[in-house]
Amino acid sequence: MTDILSPETTARSSEKRSATTRILLACGIIAPILNIVVVLVLGALRPDYNAMVVPDSNLELGPGGWMQITNYIVTGSLLLAFGLGVRRMLRTGRGSTWGPILVATYGCTFVAIGPILPDPSLGYPVGEPETLTVHGAVHTLLGLVQFGSLTAVAFVLARRGAALGSGGWSWYSKVTGLLVPTSYVAFALTAKLWDGGPAGLIERIGIALCGTWIAVLAIRLLTARRR
Template sequence: MVDNLGFDRGAAVTRSLLGWGVVAGPFYLVVGLVLAITRPGFDVTRHALSLLMLGDLGWLQRTNLTLTGLMAIVAAYGIVRAVRSGRGLAMAVLTISYGAGLILSAVFPPDPVAGFPPGSIAGVVSLSGVLHLVFGAVGFAAVAAAAFAHAGWSRTIGAKGRARVSTILGVVVLIGFFAGAALSSGPAGVALLWIAVLAQFAWLALACSQIYAWSPHPIRSRREA
C-alpha cells in the first residue's frame, strides 16, 4: 500500500522482515561465544555450542537458539512476500522448517559429554538427546535445501555468481553437519559442525540481503505510485 507521499508500507515491512535473516547469525554467534567463554569447563575446540544448553545456565543458550529460530521464521515470511513465485514459496517453507528445527533443538537439549557439564561422563543416551540430533538434522537439511532453491531462483534473475555461492554453502552445510555429527566426539567433528553453523548463517544472510536489495524500495515517487 502506497500513501500520498509515495511511501510503500508493504515494501518497508517486507524489507524489515528480511533484515532479521541478516541479524540471526551474528546474534546467535555472539551470544553463544560469550556463554562459551564464561561457562566453566566449556572448550570451544572440543564442545559444540549446543552443549551450552546443559547445566544450571543452560536456559540462556536455549533462549539464544529459540530466538535465532524465530528470526529465521520471520525472515522466511519476508522471503515469500518479496519473491511471489514457486521458488519463493519453496525457499520460505524450507527456511521456516529450518527455524522450527532450531527451536525444537532448543526444546530437547543434547546429552552431556565427558567433562561438560563438569563432572559428566560420556555414553549417556536419552530421548531428549536423540530428538535433539533428529531436529538438528532436519534443520540443517532444510537450510541446505533452501540454499539450493535460492540458487535456482538466483539463476532465473541472472545472478549466477550468487547461485554458485548458495550451492556451495548448501553442500558445505550438509557435509559439515552430517560428517561433524559422525565425528562429534573429537576436535575434527566439532570443527566440521562449526563450519556447518557458519555456512548456514552465511547463506541466510546472503539470501536475505540479496532479496532485500532486489525487492522494491519503500520510498517511491508520485509517478511510480
C-alpha cells in the same frame, strides 16, 4: 468507502506493507549474527567448556544454560519472520513455494531445540554421565533437519534469477549446499571416532556457513526490494 479506495489510502497501505517486508527481511541478517555471536561468547566464557571439542548445543546444559536456550528460541523466531519476508518477495517462479517453507523449517528447528535439551556428551557438563535419552535423540534429529533444510533451500534457490542475481549467487548457493552436509558428517565422525578431536570447531564452521548464506540471501532480497 471512497476514502478506503482512494489513491492516498492505497499508497499508505502499500508503503506500510513495504516497510513490514523490509523489517521481515532484516530479521534474516540479525538472526545468524545473533546466534553466532552468542555461541562464540558463551563458549569462550563458560567454565570447563571447550569450544574446540564440544558442540554449541551443550551450552544449554550446566550453569547459565538458559542463555543458550533463549538464544535458540529468539534466533528461530527471527528466522520464521524472515521466512515470511522471503515469501513476500518470491511470489512466483523457481523456489517461490519451497524456498519460504524450507527457511521456515530451518527457523522452527531452532525454536524446538531450545526447550528440547541434548544429552551430555564429549565431557560436558563435567562429571555428567553420557546416557542416551528420548529428548536427546529428538534433539539430534532436529539437528539433522536443521542442516538438511538449509542444504535443501540453498539448492532450491540456487537457480533463482531476477531477485537474487545469477552466476555468482548460483555457484555460492550450490557450494554452500555441498559444504553444509559435509561439515555435519565431519562433525559426527570426529565426535564419535576422535577422542578430544575438533568436533566443536567443525560444527561451528557449519553453523557459520549456514548463517552467512542466510544473511547474504537477506541482503540480496533487501537490495532487490529497494530496486
